[in-house]
Amino acid sequence: MLVKESLNALPVKTYRWLKVNELTLAEPLHIPLQPYGKDYLSFTPVSGLDVHPILGVALSERLGVDHSVYGVSGELVSLSETQPNAGVQVYAAPGVRSGEPILASYRMDADNPVVIDHNVVYADEDSSITVILDYSSAGGQAVHNGTVKVYARPGAEVTIVKIQRMDCEAHHFDSTMAYVEDDARVNFIHVELGAALTAVNYSGQIGDRGELNIHGAYFGDGKQQFDLNYLADHRGVGSSSRILVHGALKDHAKKIFRGTIDLKRGARQAKGSEIESVLLLDETVRSIAVPLLLAGEDDVEGEHAATAGRVDDEKVHYLMSRGLSRGLATKLLVEAAFQPIIEALPGAEWQSAVIADLERRLADGV
Amino acid sequence: MSESARKKTYVEDLSRDLYDIHNPFIYSYKTDKGLTPEIVQEISQTKKEPAWMTEFRLKSLDIYYQLDVPPWGPNIDELDIDNIVTYVKPPTDMRYSWDEVPEDIKETFVRLGIPQAEHASLAGVGAQYDSEVVYHNIKESMAQQGVVYLDMDTAVREYEDLVREYFMSLVPPHDHKFAALHGAVWSGGSFVYVPPGVHVEMPLQSYFRANAPGAGQFEHTLIIVDEGSYLHFIEGCSAPKYSVNNLHAGCVELFVKKGARLRYSTIENWSKNMFNLNTKRCLVDENGVIEWVSGSFGSKVSMLYPMSILRGEGAKAEFTGITFAASEQVLDTGAKVVHAAPNTTSTINSKSISKGGGTAVYRGVVKITERAKRSKSTVTCESLMLDNQSRSDTIPVIDIATDEVDIGHEAKIGRISDDAIFYLMSRGISEEEAKAMIVRGFVEPIAKELPLEYAVEMNNLINLELEGTIG
Numbered sequence: 007m008l009v010k011e012s013l014n015a016l017p018v019k020t021y022r023w024l025k026v027n028e029l030t031l032a033e034p035l036h037i038p039l040q041p042y043g044k045d046y047l048s049f050t051p052v053s054g055l056d057v058h059p060i061l062g063v064a065l066s067e068r069l070g071v072d073h074s075v076y077g078v079s080g081e082l083v084s085l086s087e088t089q090p091n092a093g094v095q096v097y098a099a100p101g102v103r104s105g106e107p108i109l110a111s112y113r114m115d116a117d118n119p120v121v122i123d124h125n126v127v128y129a130d131e132d133s134s135i136t137v138i139l140d141y142s143s144a145g146g147q148a149v150h151n152g153t154v155k156v157y158a159r160p161g162a163e164v165t166i167v168k169i170q171r172m173d174c175e176a177h178h179f180d181s182t183m184a185y186v187e188d189d190a191r192v193n194f195i196h197v198e199l200g201a202a203l204t205a206v207n208y209s210g211q212i213g214d215r216g217e218l219n220i221h222g223a224y225f226g227d228g229k230q231q232f233d234l235n236y237l238a239d240h241r242g243v244g245s246s247s248r249i250l251v252h253g254a255l256k257d258h259a260k261k262i263f264r265g266t267i268d269l270k271r272g273a274r275q276a277k278g279s280e281i282e283s284v285l286l287l288d289e290t291v292r293s294i295a296v297p298l299l300l301a302g303e304d305d306v307e308g309e310h311a312a313t314a315g316r317v318d319d320e321k322v323h324y325l326m327s328r329g330l331s332r333g334l335a336t337k338l339l340v341e342a343a344f345q346p347i348i349e350a351l352p353g354a355e356w357q358s359a360v361i362a363d364l365e366r367r368l369a370d371g372v
Numbered sequence: 373m374s375e376s377a378r379k380k381t382y383v384e385d386l387s388r389d390l391y392d393i394h395n396p397f398i399y400s401y402k403t404d405k406g407l408t409p410e411i412v413q414e415i416s417q418t419k420k421e422p423a424w425m426t427e428f429r430l431k432s433l434d435i436y437y438q439l440d441v442p443p444w445g446p447n448i449d450e451l452d453i454d455n456i457v458t459y460v461k462p463p464t465d466m467r468y469s470w471d472e473v474p475e476d477i478k479e480t481f482v483r484l485g486i487p488q489a490e491h492a493s494l495a496g497v498g499a500q501y502d503s504e505v506v507y508h509n510i511k512e513s514m515a516q517q518g519v520v521y522l523d524m525d526t527a528v529r530e531y532e533d534l535v536r537e538y539f540m541s542l543v544p545p546h547d548h549k550f551a552a553l554h555g556a557v558w559s560g561g562s563f564v565y566v567p568p569g570v571h572v573e574m575p576l577q578s579y580f581r582a583n584a585p586g587a588g589q590f591e592h593t594l595i596i597v598d599e600g601s602y603l604h605f606i607e608g609c610s611a612p613k614y615s616v617n618n619l620h621a622g623c624v625e626l627f628v629k630k631g632a633r634l635r636y637s638t639i640e641n642w643s644k645n646m647f648n649l650n651t652k653r654c655l656v657d658e659n660g661v662i663e664w665v666s667g668s669f670g671s672k673v674s675m676l677y678p679m680s681i682l683r684g685e686g687a688k689a690e691f692t693g694i695t696f697a698a699s700e701q702v703l704d705t706g707a708k709v710v711h712a713a714p715n716t717t718s719t720i721n722s723k724s725i726s727k728g729g730g731t732a733v734y735r736g737v738v739k740i741t742e743r744a745k746r747s748k749s750t751v752t753c754e755s756l757m758l759d760n761q762s763r764s765d766t767i768p769v770i771d772i773a774t775d776e777v778d779i780g781h782e783a784k785i786g787r788i789s790d791d792a793i794f795y796l797m798s799r800g801i802s803e804e805e806a807k808a809m810i811v812r813g814f815v816e817p818i819a820k821e822l823p824l825e826y827a828v829e830m831n832n833l834i835n836l837e838l839e840g841t842i843g
Contacts, residue, residue, distance in 0.1 A: 019444035020735060020767050027444070269785070271760050286775035289742070299766040301785045304757035308785040312770055315778050 007089075010034035013079045013179075013205050014235040017266050018298060026262060026296050029205055029233045035177060037149050042091045042118050048109045054102035055135075060093030060124045076237065077153060077181025078207045086124040086153035086181070093123035093152075098133035098162070107136040107167070107352055114143035114150070114172070125154040129162035129190075136165040136352060141172055142200070148176040155183055158190035158216075165193040167352060171363060172200040174228055180206040186216035188242065195350045198224040198232055199363050205233040212276075214242035222251040223347035223360075226259030226291075227367055236265040236280075240273040240306075249280040252347055254340050255291035256367075262294040267310065271302035280310035285317055285343055287336075337368045390483060391641055391670075394612030395476045395583050399502070400463040402584070406454040409433060412556050415459045419525055419559070422532060432545040432555025439549040445735070446673045446702040451647045456619050458557040460502040460584040466523055468509050477501050484610065486579050493823075494606075496521045498578035500591055503559040514572060520565040521576055524592050527563030534565065538594055542625040542653045542681075550621040550649040554590050558623065561591035568599040568629075575604035575637075575823065580622070582611035582646070588619040595625070597632040597660075604635040606823060610670065613643035617672070620646055626654035626662065630684065633661040639826050642670035644700050650676050658684030658713075665821045666693040668705050677735060679708035682716035682744075689718040694818040697730030697762070706736035706768075711744035720751040723818055725811075726762035737769040738779065745776045753783040756814055 012028040019027050049057050077083040086093075094110050112121045121141065129135045141150050150172065158164045170178055178201040184192040190213070198204050210218040224232050238247030249265050267278035284293050297310040317339045325335035341364060351357050401418065403411045412433050416426040441448065464474050470487050481487060481499050490497040496510030498521070505523035514521070520531065528535050545555035562578040582589045589611075597603050611618060620642060628634050634654070642648050648671040654662040664678045680689035691707040709718040724732035738749045755764040766783045788810050796806035819827045 018765065018767060020769060021444065021737065022442070024737060024739070024769050024771060026769055026771070274760075286772065286777070289745075289775045291773075291775060293770075293772045295770040295781070297766075297768065297781070297783070299755075299783050299785050301755070301757060301764045303760045304762065304787040305760065306757075306786060308783075310766075310781075310783050312781040313779060314770065314772050316775050 007037045007039060007085055008034045009037060009082065011079055011081050013082070014207055014233050014264065016264050016296060016298070017237060017268065018300065020296070026264070026294055029262070037085070037122070037151060038120055039089055040091070040120055042112070042121050044113060044118055046092060046110050046112050047094055048111070050106045052102065052105055054099035055104055056097040057108055058095050060090050060095055076183055076207070076209045078179050078205050082151050082179050083153050083181050085151055086122055089122060090124035091120065091122050093125045094137070095126040096128065096135055096137060098129045098135050100131040101133055103134040104136055107138045109138045109140065111140040112142070112150070114146065114148040116146040119143070119146035119148045121150045121152070123152040125152065127154065127164055127166070128157045129159060129164045131159045132161040134163045136167070138167040138169070138352070138356070140169045141178065143172040143176045145173070148172055150176070151179040153181045156192055157185050158187055158192050160188045160190060163191045165195070165352070167356070168196040169356065169360065170196070170198050170200055170204065174200065174202055174230070176201040178204045178206070182206070182208045184210035184218065186210050186212045186218050188214040188216060191217040191219070193219045195221045195347070197347065197351070197360050199360070202229065203231050207235040209237035209239065210247070211239045212242055212245035212247060215244040216242055217245070218247040220249045221347045221350040223344050224253040224261060225364055225367060226253070226261060227256040228259065229257070230259045232261040234261065234263050238267045238278055240267070240269045240276040240278060242276070243274045245273055245276045247278045250346060251282045252343050254285040254287055254343065255293055256287040258290050260292040262296070264296045265310070266298040266300065267308050269301040269303050269306040269308050273303050274305040276303065277307045282312045283343070284314045285340060286314060287317070337365065340364065340368055391610040391643065392612045393480070393483065395480060397584055398463055399460050399584065401461040402457055403459040405457050407433070407436070407458060407556070411458060415557060415559065418461070421528060424536065425528060428540070429556050432552050435545045436549060436552035436556055439546070439552055441549055445675050446704050448647060448649070448673055451617060451619060453553070453619070455586060457584065457587040458590065459559055460587045461504050462501045462506055464506055466505050466526065467507050470507060473507050477506055480581060480583070481507070481579065484579065484581070484608070486577070489577065493574055494577050495572055495574040496576045498523060498562045500560045500578065500580045502582060502584045502587060502589065505560045508562070510576070517570050518567040519570060519572060520563065522563045524561040524563050524594065527594070531563065531565070534596070535563065535594065538596065538625065538627060540623070540625070542655055543623050543651050547651065551623065551651050554592070554621050554623045554651070557588065558590045558592045561593045561622070564595040564603065564605065566597045566601040566603050569601055571602045572604070575606050577606040577608065580607070580609040582618055582620065585614035586616040586618065588621065591622045593622070593624040595634065596627045597629060597634045599629045600631040602633045604637070607636070607638045610641045611643045611646055614645050616645065618646045620648045620650060622650045624652040628654060628656045628660035628662050630658045630660060633663070635663040635665065637665040637823060637826070639667045639822070640670055640674070644670070644672050646671040648674040648676065652676070652678040654678070654680045656680060656682050656684060656687040656689065659686040660684060661688045662690070664691045664693070664707065666691070666705070667818070667822065667826070668693070668695040668703050671703065672701060674703045674705055676705045677708050679710070680718065681710045681712060682718070683712045685713045686715045687713060688716065691720045691722070692818055692821045693722045694815055695724040695732050697724065697726045697732040699728035699730055702731045704733040704735055706734045708737045709739070709749065711738070711740045711747040711749065713743055714745045714747070716744055716747045718749045721817065722753045723814060724755045724764060725758065725814070726755070726764045727758035729761040731763040731765070733765045733767060734783070735767045737771065740772045740774060740777050740779070742773045745774055748778045749780070751781040754814070755785045756811070757785065757787055
């Protein structure tokens with residue numbers, strides 16, 4: 007399939023000369039349709055928990071639930087829906103807790119360079135599910151295009167963790183959407199470390215007293231490009247959302263952050279907050295932020311904050327006065343900036359894997 | 373807290389009585405509706421303009437035909453340019469004395485307090501009525517120091533070289549469709565030149581009044597503040613309400629030279645049938661300062677984003693704005709800053725109130741180019757919503773192309789905090805007074821930036837009335 011339409015459109019358009027309204031690919035990208043032949047799924051069976059690779063009819067269709075097509079683009083979401091070669095569907099019966107996270111780990115290589123996954127996570131009332139999706143690649147023109155649909159029924163809690171460590175030639179497209187029903191909670195945690203081009207889109211519709219928490223982290227060097235789009239769509243009374251994105255850019259890396267908190271009329275006493283911060287490690291980087299705050303309801307609290315700058319010189323000098331080299335001091339401060347996101351990752355193993363990757367990338371010449 | 377206790381604070385619409393008095397529509401000359409090369413040529417001929425300006429107008433018209441209406445921002449489908457009269461000449465020539473201005477036109481400006489303010493606290497005044505300036509004057513002492521303050525048409529004749537060099541160089545006609553329209557049919561406005569090292573003690577003020585129904589106003593303001601000098605320029609605008617749509621597509625071009633400082637204050641109070649699609653831009657040289665103070669109260673639709681281009685090292689831009697959107701209004705306002713040189717600084721402070729179904733939008737951009745090392749920018753946007761029929765959106769862009777910068781952006785949307793009200797009430801202040809204090813406190817940082825008489829006016833305009841009773 008050829009990806010050619012514009013991606014990750016901003017929910018409300020602004021000035022054209024800035025070219026921030028959407029991502030337009032320099033040239034159309036070909037996604038070959040071929041099977042992914044490796045095992046990827048592991049989990050501990052629990053009674054009341056159905057876990058299947060994506061085969062046949064998707065869970066959402068079986069359950070007759072409706073979904074919108076917000077995501078990186080309609081075309082890419084539909085590719086995952088209609089021609090997936092991987093994915094996982096999870097159903098948790100009322101009250102069931104998944105215990106250990108369900109893990110789908112993809113290791114793309116020259117023989118299996120394409121993952122098109124369609125994932126559906128349906129957490130029935132008061133159940134609890136954690137799913138970790140891990141994408142990496144070595145060699146070949148790897149492409150990942152994924153869609154995750156989360157249905158958190160009243161009182162349910164769903165945590166989706168994504169770790170992306172594809173190689174520097176790869177393309178990574180990822181559309182994740184959640185229906186957060188009354189009193190439910192959905193947590194998205196994603197860490198983007200690899201790929202030449204990353205275009206991800208996280209969105210959630212939030213019902214009464216529902217909660218959507220998004221933690222995102224990225225580290226870009228070389229010519230990496232990150233296009234990050236978030237939407238918290240507040241529909242319910244007392245709904246809350248928190249978007250927290252931290253990143254660092256080095257060399258010629260480029261990132262655009264589009265984050266939208268939409269407090270719809272009727273979402274009384276809703277609270278939405280959005281914090282984006284970026285460390286600029288070289289003068290050749292490019293960082294764009296478009297944090298939207300939309301309100302059709304007065305009885306709400308909405309706020310966003312965005313900051314950008316270099317690693318704090320004073321802190322570097324303080325650490326240097328304690329005998330650290332400049333490189334090490336900088337490294338520590340970058341890691342510190344990522345800490346809130348790293349802490350959100352489930353388990354020490356994942357936390358140290360991300361830290362190790364960061365350290366390796368920061369090792370040369372910060 | 374219980375629902376019944378969550379009373380809304382009612383803030384009255386701005387009283388428009390003063391602005392809504394309209395004079396009979398008498399004109400000495402007007403063009404047909406719509407836009408054709410013939411109409412554009414006619415305007416130029418009527419004004420006896422030099423050939424280059426006629427050509428400029430025709431070229432702009434060509435560009436106007438080619439450009440599309442921006443696909444972002446408020447819906448302006450209702451604006452039918454073919455039904456807008458682009459040029460309306462009032463039945464008088466430009467005067468240097470109020471006594472010579474026809475009585476009903478003079479009366480309009482007296483009601484708005486313009487001649488009184490000129491006498492008391494201004495260094496000069498320009499007054500435009502529909503398409504033409506009817507009065508323009510500057511205090512003798514200022515003129516002696518070489519300060520030029522003229523209506524734009526006179527400037528085209530008397531300062532042709534300067535005008536030709538600067539006119540629409542900062543906002544070129546191809547910038548957007550309404551800039552092109554402006555280039556084609558512009559009329560009136562003010563020209564200011566402040567020579568190097570001159571500190572203009574009292575402000576200059578131009579007031580733009582649109583009286584004709586179904587017409588457009590396209591004044592051009594060109595200000596050059598030369599090295600090391602200072603000027604405060606005040607722009608006011610209003611119109612009575614008509615059932616047909618009016619269009620205002622003015623253009624403001626400001627040039628702040630090395631070490632100079634310009635404060636540009638605007639109180640815009642167009643009527644609710646006005647499409648206010650205005651373009652303002654300032655080019656700031658080394659260590660120069662532009663200070664925008666902007667109050668947007670009127671119009672049906674506004675799209676207004678004063679832009680500062682900091683091209684000289686150490687240049688500074690400050691923007692302080694308040695937008696009050698009441699029923700039937702979509703006020704899409706904000707500020708744009710391009711940091712194009714090292715050590716440049718910008719501060720944007722925007723507040724908005726929306727009520728009664730009105731929509732207030734903050735839209736802006738801070739762009740830091742590769743050259744702008746050690747630049748700083750702080751943006752703060754606060755929006756107060758008074759009911760849930762209204763909307764309030766914040767749409768900022770921050771674009772950074774270098775590392776050594778310090779950028780902060782904050783925005784908040786919400787209603788009047790119950791906690792604050794209860795705190796004040798616990799101190800013995802009535803609920804009404806507490807709410808009134810909070811709304812006044814909200815606009816206070818802006819009010820204090822306005823010239824005194826405007827600050828007083830704004831306070832009177834924001835008239836609080838509280839619904840519901842205590843207990």
